[in-house]
Amino acid sequence: MSAKYLVTSALPYANGPLHVGHLTGAYIPADIYVRYLRMMGEDVLFICGSDEHGAAITLRAKKEGIKPRDIIDKYHPINKDCFEKLGIGFDNYHRTSAELHYQTASDFFLKLSEKDVFNVKLSEQYYDEEFGQFLADRYITGTCPKCDFHSAYGDQCENCGSDLSPTELINPKSTLSGATPVLKETKHWYLPMDKLQDWVSEWIEKQNKSETWKKHVYGQCQSWLKAGLQERAMTRDLDWGVPVPIEGADGKVLYVWLDAPIGYISATKDLTDNWEDYWKNEDTKLVHFIGKDNIVFHCIIFPILLHLHGEGFILPTNIPANQFMNLEGDKMSTSRNYAVWLHEYLSDFPDKQDELRYYLTANMPENKDSDFSWQDFKEKNDKDLVGLLGGFVHRTLVLIQKNFEGKLPDSVNDVAGETVQKEIDHVHKVLNDLPEVINKSIHNYEFRNGLNEVLNIAREGNRFLNETEPWKLLKTDKEEGAKVLATCLEVVSLLAVYLEPFIPFSADKIKAFLNFNDNDKSEILKGNYTVFRTRKVNQPEHLFTRFDLDAYKKEGKQVFKTMEAALKAKENAIAESTPAVTKSIAPIKPLIEYDDFAKLDIRIGTILEAEKLKKSKKLLKLLVDIGIEKRQILSGIAQVYEPETLIGKKVVVLANLAPKKMAGAESQGMILMSDTSEAFTFINPEGEDSPNGAAVS
Numbered sequence: 001m002s003a004k005y006l007v008t009s010a011l012p013y014a015n016g017p018l019h020v021g022h023l024t025g026a027y028i029p030a031d032i033y034v035r036y037l038r039m040m041g042e043d044v045l046f047i048c049g050s051d052e053h054g055a056a057i058t059l060r061a062k063k064e065g066i067k068p069r070d071i072i073d074k075y076h077p078i079n080k081d082c083f084e085k086l087g088i089g090f091d092n093y094h095r096t097s098a099e100l101h102y103q104t105a106s107d108f109f110l111k112l113s114e115k116d117v118f119n120v121k122l123s124e125q126y127y128d129e130e131f132g133q134f135l136a137d138r139y140i141t142g143t144c145p146k147c148d149f150h151s152a153y154g155d156q157c158e159n160c161g162s163d164l165s166p167t168e169l170i171n172p173k174s175t176l177s178g179a180t181p182v183l184k185e186t187k188h189w190y191l192p193m194d195k196l197q198d199w200v201s202e203w204i205e206k207q208n209k210s211e212t213w214k215k216h217v218y219g220q221c222q223s224w225l226k227a228g229l230q231e232r233a234m235t236r237d238l239d240w241g242v243p244v245p246i247e248g249a250d251g252k253v254l255y256v257w258l259d260a261p262i263g264y265i266s267a268t269k270d271l272t273d274n275w276e277d278y279w280k281n282e283d284t285k286l287v288h289f290i291g292k293d294n295i296v297f298h299c300i301i302f303p304i305l306l307h308l309h310g311e312g313f314i315l316p317t318n319i320p321a322n323q324f325m326n327l328e329g330d331k332m333s334t335s336r337n338y339a340v341w342l343h344e345y346l347s348d349f350p351d352k353q354d355e356l357r358y359y360l361t362a363n364m365p366e367n368k369d370s371d372f373s374w375q376d377f378k379e380k381n382d383k384d385l386v387g388l389l390g391g392f393v394h395r396t397l398v399l400i401q402k403n404f405e406g407k408l409p410d411s412v413n414d415v416a417g418e419t420v421q422k423e424i425d426h427v428h429k430v431l432n433d434l435p436e437v438i439n440k441s442i443h444n445y446e447f448r449n450g451l452n453e454v455l456n457i458a459r460e461g462n463r464f465l466n467e468t469e470p471w472k473l474l475k476t477d478k479e480e481g482a483k484v485l486a487t488c489l490e491v492v493s494l495l496a497v498y499l500e501p502f503i504p505f506s507a508d509k510i511k512a513f514l515n516f517n518d519n520d521k522s523e524i525l526k527g528n529y530t531v532f533r534t535r536k537v538n539q540p541e542h543l544f545t546r547f548d549l550d551a552y553k554k555e556g557k558q559v560f561k562t563m564e565a566a567l568k569a570k571e572n573a574i575a576e577s578t579p580a581v582t583k584s585i586a587p588i589k590p591l592i593e594y595d596d597f598a599k600l601d602i603r604i605g606t607i608l609e610a611e612k613l614k615k616s617k618k619l620l621k622l623l624v625d626i627g628i629e630k631r632q633i634l635s636g637i638a639q640v641y642e643p644e645t646l647i648g649k650k651v652v653v654l655a656n657l658a659p660k661k662m663a664g665a666e667s668q669g670m671i672l673m674s675d676t677s678e679a680f681t682f683i684n685p686e687g688e689d690s691p692n693g694a695a696v697s
């Protein structure tokens with residue numbers, strides 16, 4: 001166990017509101033982790049704040065004809081307010097525009113510069129002559145050299161995720177004027193990451209041994225290391241940001257990805273004078289909660305910076321990045337306004353914070369992308385929260401109110417009859433096992449599982465109630481019935497405590513039903529819950545209500561209106577861009593008998609390897625696992641799909657098509673696709689219910 005914990009959540013850009021994908025990525029998991037650690041009496045600091053620099057902010061300001069400051073002053077309070085309302089308990093939600101941050105980032109850079117860490121050199125960079133400005137990062141777009149995506153940014157291609165530099169772009173265009181930029185010489189400070197390659201590799205191996213990193217986090221680091229680390233400019237020619245604190249560097253600011261993680265340090269400084277007790281203390285465990293798009297910055301660049309800076313800064317123990325959450329099967333998008341925005345949700349459903357926390361935890365993209373669906377939200381709300389959890393708590397407390405005026409007699413401490421006692425012992429076993437399984441889940445960053453384990457005690461409680469039927473028992477043997485209810489009350493007491501990290505608002509309500517005090521909590525954490533058998537309880541209210549999706553849509557709640565508008569806009573865009581021919585649908589072919597169909601052997605498979613075929617422009621050579629064996633299949637989709645984007649994709653395969661030679665290679669089957677005259681699209685058998693080899697019939 002560490003002496004101290006320093007927990008950070010990714011600093012959100014203060015250039016727009018936050019959506020549920022952000023929340024489930026870096027904020028809910030961190031909050032659960034911190035709340036649990038605090039409950040166990042650990043010394044924890046929980047740090048976050050607005051990232052108020054970077055090209056995304058200055059560009060937006062230019063477009064809207066306002067100042068960057070106007071944008072950050074608008075969104076910082078909006079985002080802070082959403083976090084507070086959702087119970088995300090940061091100790092400090094700081095700002096990178098704060099004076100203290102400027103000083104901290106500036107000193108940090110200066111220290112690195114004094115240690116001669118940087119390669120300072122002149123290089124040719126794109127320049128917009130009309131605007132008189134160098135074009136870094138998002139100021140420049142062009143075609144991605146890796147995937148041909150036509151609007152890749154100067155720092156990254158959002159289509160294939162490649163990390164780019166502006167000079168790699170094909171057909172570069174200035175985002176400011178739309179003109180083709182010219183090359184002009186400028187001076188920058190480069191971080192020689194290539195020299196740190198061995199150090200980073202060894203460090204990651206060591207960390208991964210002391211506390212296993214998530215597979216996809218470790219994997220992404222390995223693919224960076226395998227490609228070989230490159231030097232990277234840590235400064236930018238921009239007029240918004242922390243100025244480079246060196247003479248002769250006028251008009252230059254620190255790269256936002258140097259400045260932002262230092263924001264964790266300045267936020268801690270702003271919170272406490274004892275910040276070094278955390279940041280420079282070998283007994284502190286530093287954990288960064290982030291989304292998968294930030295892995296390289298937190299796992300490679302920031303550790304390198306801390307290492308080179310020296311002065312005893314600790315390095316992160318773990319970086320449990322989450323994957324992405326989609327919305328109704330489609331990527332959430334800020335530019336398309338396709339998302340469930342937190343400020344809209346909170347205004348539509350001001351009392352349903354826990355319902356959202358619950359859904360985002362039960363559906364958290366911990367190891368693979370997940371999907372937010374309103375129908376699923378409704379089902380989980382109605383089944384898990386209203387039916388199971390709320391139902392169990394309410395049933396228990398109402399029975400105690402109705403039959404015992406809120407307080408069970410002392411006789412519940414006596415042993416029950418054999419049958420009932422056996423059931424009680426079973427419940428006790430489940431309760432006794434809970435602390436350890438929860439502890440393990442939380443420390444393994446498996447919050448979905450942790451939440452499910454807590455709910456399992458409510459499931460056990462319900463099972464116990466249905467098995468013993470106290471409502472019948474109370475009529476024939478009131479004392480025995482009371483003993484059953486006493487056991488249920490123990491379950492409710494544990495729920496009040498162990499639900500707190502996950503759904504704190506509801507946990508507080510249960511605590512109020514039970515007249516809880518702080519001492520009660522520590523008794524339960526010590527495993528002493530039998531004292532609650534005779535606790536005087538209050539008349540309960542319902543913890544949750546059904547989520548009436550249809551009515552909310554009819555009422556015109558904003559979250560649905562926003563989504564529908566985005567979907568409508570997308571439909572219109574597709575209709576406009578689709579040529580008339582594809583709108584005409586091919587006529588149905590002549591009828592066949594079932595026996596004709598039965599001859600086809602159609603299976604589920606996974607693409608393991610994909611590469612272009614030298615002799616063909618159209619064909620890709622794929623290696624597909626169809627459960628019983630691996631097949632080489634040629635597919636005429638080379639003009640539509642990049643091979644590397646296909647690895648791991650689940651596909652539908654016609655497995656008994658006679659082998660055929662094409663372009664010098666043999667194809668041993670066919671991938672089934674939906675085929676319009678415009679494009680081919682995969683038929684997607686996602687999910688565990690479609691294992692490789694499963695027959696399609």
Ligand SMILES: [Zn+2]
Pocket residue numbers: 144145146147148149152157158159160161162
């Ligand atoms: Zn790309």
